[in-house]
Amino acid sequence: MFEQQSENLQLHVKQLASAAQQKSEPSAWFEVLYAEAQGDTTHIPWAKLAPHPYLQDWLTNHQPFASQQKALVIGCGLGDDAEALANLGFEVTAFDISPTAIAWCQERFPNSTVNYVVADLFAVPAQWHQAFDFVF
Ligand SMILES: C[S@@+](CC[C@H](N)C(=O)[O-])C[C@H]1O[C@@H](n2cnc3c(N)ncnc32)[C@H](O)[C@@H]1O
Incomplete structure (x- = not known):
């Protein structure tokens, strides 16, 4: 079934x-x-409710991170990758083209430090250019 x-x-x-x-x-x-x-x-077929294993491996193998580094998560879906980065001290901006996905992230993580934004990868705000230490 x-x-x-x-x-x-x-x-x-x-x-x-x-x-x-x-x-x-x-x-x-x-x-x-x-x-x-x-x-x-x-x-949602890709919703694993956990960080992507490749990201999790990379984070595990590259700690510790300098504090307050800025990270951008592209197509953040339900927010698990963004939250994993935020939990390690990154200042995270995470965006998705779907307003419902972004609202869902905010609902799942009401106390999050992540800045969740509705945006299109092909029209990102100019102020994001060269503004991040880590892009996922
Ligand atoms: C395959 S899903 C992966 C979601 C998440 N990264 C994960 O691993 O669970 C792709 C995501 O990218 C978003 N997306 C697709 N095209 C986009 C675009 N042009 N700009 C921003 N987000 C986009 C979708 O809404 C979706 O949440």
Whole structure:
């Protein structure tokens, strides 16, 4: 049953992505998927509710970090990578094109120090250029 649900979700994601591409809005389907999920993380195929293992490995092997380094997390999804960096003392800005994803991060981590922002990777604010020590 779990496998069937997972296959259905994959099919739905493919359909959303291909419909968005046909409309020449290749990133638009992310917001649709997050909004449809209505707070249920099992509807988000990449939501592991933990930092990405590659990031976690890298962080584990490169500590300690100088304090107050600035980190930028691109396409932050539900915020786990951003929170991992913040917990190690980084000043984190994390952005996603999906307003629902950003609201979800703020709901999941109400006391977070992370600056969660709705932004498009292809139109980031000029003040972010060259402004970060670490970009993930
Ligand atoms: C595959 S998900 C990965 C999310 C998160 N990094 C994780 O590992 O859980 C890709 C994320 O990038 C976001 N995204 C896609 N296109 C984007 C763009 N042009 N600018 C900002 N975020 C974008 C999506 O909304 C989605 O949250």
